[in-house]
Amino acid sequence: MPAVDRHNPRPGGRSARVRADVHRAVTELLGEEAESLSIPLVAERAGVAATTVYRRWGDLDSLRTEVAMEVLTADGPVPDTGDTHRDLAIWCEFLVTDIARPERTSFLRTVVGSTKDETGKSHCLDKREIQIDTILRHARERHENPPAHADVMDHVVAPLYFRILFGLGGADVEYARLLVDRLFRGDTGQ
Structure with missing residues (x-):
């Protein structure tokens, strides 16, 4: 019978089930806005x-950060309709709907500032x-002239996250x- 390595549990099995059940519990409780x-x-x-x-996570902050990073870095749909404006609009509708959910907002507030690299940049938006x-690559492949990455971040993504993180309201699909x-339109307020 082979020896069991207790420091590196095999994928699957009880360890994976416990992790999945605990992550699900945190997500559900935050979605229910459990205050305590x-x-x-x-x-x-x-x-x-x-x-x-x-034993596995040590404290609530470590657990919340792990769950938050997993939830917030999950892959989402990337539309490719043949029109950059439409692609970004569809993607932003998904984005705002996703991050405006109560448990996602709580996760955002947990993660912001807690996972930075040596340059000071958070990995939350990777x-x-x-x-x-x-x-934007799809747009260039179609020979369109898409906006710059920084402009999408500064004028679309940042305002959505800002409104949600600070509870300002108004961050919806519209x-x-x-x-x-x-x-x-080039109407970015500059």
Whole structure:
């Protein structure tokens, strides 16, 4: 019988189920806007012992950050309709709908500032930047003249995240479309 390496559990099995159940519990509780999120509450919802959660994650902040990074960096759809303006509008509708959900907003607030590289840049938007690059690359391949990556970030993505993170309201599909329309009209407020 082969020896079991307890430091590197095999993929799948109980360890993967516990991780998935705990992540699901955190996401559900944040979606329900549980005001007193705690490890015992997460453990109860996940159907595991609180000691299991403490042993694996140490504290609530570490657990929330891990779950937040997984949720926020998940791949989303990248439209390719043949028109950059339409692609960015569809993508921004997905983006604002996704980040405006209560559990996503909570995750954003958890992650912002907690995962920075040596340059001080947060990794929170890495996947979003890849998605923008994909949309813009498709546009160039169609011989369109798309906006610059930085302009999409500054004039579309940043205002959406800013409104959501600081609870200013008004960040919805209509606002996302307005930002994209302004970008393509050159009406970016500068």
